[in-house]
Amino acid sequence: MFCPRCGSEALPNQTFCAKCGAxxxxxxxxxxxxxAPAAQAVPPVPxxxxxxxPAPMRTIPDGGLTIEEMAAWLDGEGYAVKFVIGESGNRHxxxxxxxxxxxxxLGDCKGERCAALEFGAGFSTHGxxxxxxxxxxxxxxxxxxxxxxxxxxPWLKMNIDLWxxxxxxxxxxxxxIWNRTLGRFIEKYGLR
Amino acid sequence: MTHPIPDGGLTLEEVIAxxxxxxxxxxxxxxxxxxRHIESWSQGTLFNIFTPGxxxxxxxxxxxxxxxxxxxxxxxxxxxxxxxxxxxxxxYSDTVNDPCLDIDIALSPxxxxxxxxxxxxxxxxxxxxxxxxxxxx
Numbered sequence: 001m002f003c004p005r006c007g008s009e010a011l012p013n014q015t016f017c018a019k020c021g022a023x024x025x026x027x028x029x030x031x032x033x034x035x036a037p038a039a040q041a042v043p044p045v046p047x048x049x050x051x052x053x054p055a056p057m058r059t060i061p062d063g064g065l066t067i068e069e070m071a072a073w074l075d076g077e078g079y080a081v082k083f084v085i086g087e088s089g090n091r092h093x094x095x096x097x098x099x100x101x102x103x104x105x106l107g108d109c110k111g112e113r114c115a116a117l118e119f120g121a122g123f124s125t126h127g128x129x130x131x132x133x134x135x136x137x138x139x140x141x142x143x144x145x146x147x148x149x150x151x152x153x154p155w156l157k158m159n160i161d162l163w164x165x166x167x168x169x170x171x172x173x174x175x176x177i178w179n180r181t182l183g184r185f186i187e188k189y190g191l192r
Numbered sequence: 193m194t195h196p197i198p199d200g201g202l203t204l205e206e207v208i209a210x211x212x213x214x215x216x217x218x219x220x221x222x223x224x225x226x227x228r229h230i231e232s233w234s235q236g237t238l239f240n241i242f243t244p245g246x247x248x249x250x251x252x253x254x255x256x257x258x259x260x261x262x263x264x265x266x267x268x269x270x271x272x273x274x275x276x277x278x279x280x281x282x283x284y285s286d287t288v289n290d291p292c293l294d295i296d297i298a299l300s301p302x303x304x305x306x307x308x309x310x311x312x313x314x315x316x317x318x319x320x321x322x323x324x325x326x327x328x329x
Contacts, residue, residue, distance in 0.1 A: 001277060009245075016311025031247075041214075043202065043210045043211055043212075043213050043216065043309060044214060044309075046270075051197075051198050051206070052198045052199070053198070053299075054196045054197065054198050054199040055199055055300050055301075057194075057196055057301075057304075059194055059304075060270065065236075075203070088277070107279075116279075117281055125232055131272065133276075134208050134272060135268065135271070135284050135285055137283045137285035138275065138283070138287065139284045139285070142244075142253075142255065142296045143296050144282075145275045145282030146275065146282075147272050147275035147276040148276075148281070149276065155276075157278045157279070158278045161307055161309075161310055161311055164194075164303035164304075164306040164307065164309075165194050165303075165305065165306025165307030165308070165309075165310060166302075166307055167194075167243055167255075167302035167303075167307075168300030168302070169301045170301065170302030170303060170304075170307065171287075171302070172301075172302070173298060173301050173302060174298060177298075
């Protein structure tokens with residue numbers, strides 16, 4: 001049976017949960033509260049709920065975007081773009097925002113189309129950055145993760161899902177979130 | 193064909209219905225300050241779903257959070273490696289040095305249930321990997 005508070009598995013004759021201490025209710029209650037891991041699937045689109053219709057959206061093609069399409073989108077948004085070939089021989093995009101260079105990597109690719117993006121910005125501080133500040137950033141801020149690399153230089157990154165179900169409206173919104181968060185990161189730690 | 197999420201995002205009740213339709217147990221929890229969030233379970237692990245910035249009952253994003261009570265025994269310096277190596281979500285320690293994993297999922301503008309499902313599947317994967325890597329059962 002399962003604890004109705006924390007979902008931990010418990011023995012049939014247990015009266016208290018060993019994990020959280022909750023009193024174990026009747027068998028019917030705990031059975032009803034327990035998730036069934038084997039039966040769990042990604043939730044389908046709910047059919048029984050009447051949802052208000054949103055404004056029309058432009059869907060991203062099946063499979064995601066090609067690197068050329070991503071570059072064209074950035075260009076259309078007013079960002080200078082260049083392609084860079086990394087050590088692996090794969091291309092990524094360089095652009096800039098908030099006065100800082102940004103790398104954009106496309107991932108989860110099948111053929112030319114990629115289902116995910118990663119925005120990243122790293123800052124060379126010659127090892128002077130106080131790594132203990134990073135946890136506070138990750139605790140207080142949403143959307144982007146921060147870490148220090150092997151040179152103790154700070155990085156900020158954000159991953160974005162393009163497909164399935166991606167839209168250009170969502171992409172614009174997430175890019176704006178990235179830009180705002182990057183600006184705050186730079187300002188907070190004096191990284192200009 | 194995609195199934196769009198309404199403008200403004202989802203209500204708490206719609207999130208519950210979406211989770212339950214996929215076989216996930218989910219319930220609304222009301223905190224002392226009157227604010228509500230959702231408790232759900234994935235692979236037997238409890239996590240919370242917050243709906244920040246609700247307007248007219250709809251939230252444009254979800255924040256999924258897992259926290260493990262380690263009674264201060266967890267070495268939080270290990271989390272930098274997680275954030276460096278693992279895309280999606282972020283790890284940190286809370287005010288009592290317990291390890292936490294969270295992910296933000298945008299619902300609006302431009303959200304679809306297909307994208308929500310895909311990001312939720314990502315959450316399930318990183319949650320499982322986080323628990324496994326740091327032995328947080």
